Amino acid sequence: MANAARQWGRRALDFVDAVERLNAPGVVRLFESEIKACGFHAYIMAGLPAPGTALADLTLANGWPDEWFELYTRENFSALDPVPRYGASTVQPFEWSEARYDKDDDPAAHRVMTRATEFQLRDGYCIPLHYDEGGAVISLATEHLYLDPVSKSALQLIGVYAHNRIRSLAKPRRGKRDPLTAREREVLRWVAGGKTSWEISMILKISERTVKFHLVEASRKLNAVNRTSAVAKALAWGLIKL
Amino acid sequence: MANAARQWGRRALDFVDAVERLNAPGVVRLFESEIKACGFHAYIMAGLPAPGTALADLTLANGWPDEWFELYTRENFSALDPVPRYGASTVQPFEWSEARYDKDDDPAAHRVMTRATEFQLRDGYCIPLHYDEGGAVISLATEHLYLDPVSKSALQLIGVYAHNRIRSLAKPRRGKRDPLTAREREVLRWVAGGKTSWEISMILKISERTVKFHLVEASRKLNAVNRTSAVAKALAWGLIKL
DNA sequence: CCGGCTACTGTCCGAAAGGACAGGGCGGTG
DNA sequence: CACCGCCCTGTCCTTTCGGACAGTAGCCGG
DSSP states (O other), X not given: OHHHHHHXXXXXXXXXXXXXXXXXXXXXXXXHHHHHHTTOOEEEEEEOOOTTSOHHHHEEEEESOHHHHXXXXXXXXXXXXXXXXXXXXXSSOEEGGGSOOOTTTOHHHXXXXXXXXXXXXXXXXEEEEEETTEEEEEEEEESXXXXXXXXXXHHHHHHHHHHHHHHHHTOSOOSOOOOSOHHHHHHHHHHHTTOOHHHHHXXXXXXXXXXXXXXXXXXXXXXXXXXXXXXXXXXXXTXXXX | OHHHHHHHHHHHHHHHHHHTTOOHHHHHHHHHHHHHHTTOOEEEEEEOOOTTSOSGGGEEEEESOHHHHHHHHHTTGGGTOHHHHHHHHOSSOEEGGGSOOOTTTOHHHXXXXXXXXXXXXXXXXXXXXXXXXXXXXXXXXXXXXXXXXXXXXXXXXXXXXXXXXXXXXXXXXXXXXXXXXXXXXXXXXXXXXXXXHHHHHXXXXXXXXXXXXXXXXXXXXXXXXXXXXXXHHHHHTTSSOO
């Protein structure tokens, strides 16, 4: 156990060393060989797309089966998949099976997980990351998951460094994360604080009608049916903060 | 740089390795020595108390000056302190100074930060954690904060594993977190999803009036002025999840 | 057995939200 | 210049919320 731990620790540290000297494709190749050694046969490294943004634009490295990625983006699974959704709300790595959802409340989530098994993506490990621009996940797929605590932390270390390195190399990030305008976020923050449209109009020195307009726009972009769900979605996606 | 990275990586991995074999006081001691080495002279590791619950019941490890902790709980600073408040709403570690508040809107928050300096708690680093039972933070205090990205990652790794270990050892957690009843949470989740009172009454097979009643109760407990702010606060405090 | 807590239900009414129209101004870019 | 994105404004009307009133029923522990 302690022996295995040393070995994993060593691997992780070698990885951290090497990664600083590699270019993006090199990091990806090394990363792939490391996770293969841990028994993972597919992976993705991508930002969390807010509603209305494309996953492809936020993908730093794609090691998923092509058909699955194609299906995933085409059917907009990123809005339904419980794994990235849970990843957005935690800093700790977790196993896919820990990303709970209610089969009855949320049949769409269950459908995504079921379809994934068709591509041999039965179980996996997900490492969430959080930057100022928003969240990201590294999701690793395997047929049979078993990880002891030390390999988990080693994987986390590897993942964090790989992602950081690729991210800093791929500097000019295209792909807009934030579908909301500054004004829309401003209004949403006040709404989240319990202010009425009229109060917000006084605070921002604009008409009540305009406050409602921004809310309608924000709700449309977030696929929210009313101001409450707009606030909930904006909070969940990290588009606004209390 | 690569050298420093390697050193921090080693520290973190050694910590993870060791922590699995230690009991709670041992983990605390090791954790304390690690953070001292990073220049932090005080810390706390505690759950985020929802309004109306006691901080002391949620504290896993307390390395704050006694007088400060006493003052903090007596004056109920946890409801005012911007650091845990921000920690509740974010998943990424942050420096205390990033936990913004408006000096005019929120003089109480400013007072807490000012009082803290009397106890040599001028600046610090805060690692938020999120569990099913609610949020938690590890808050580390120092006189002069400087952390490079590598030590930040290492600290995060150390913090997460220390907290997890202590938490799992101190299994039977006393201290109620959740001022909300199951029914209130259930209603809040549906409201967050954008459902109207009438729709929720159909879903839960209760009268519309009862739905409103639960919302009023939840809003009262959360000090929310309407359903939107109730949802926002419940989400921010981790009392409900999308 | 009573007090306290939770869950539940009702009516009435003013205030707020939200949907459906229909616009104008301003700055940047192809 | 024409187009686009963002910001801004208006009216009318229906639906929903939220506050105030006043209750019932079941469970649990002192």
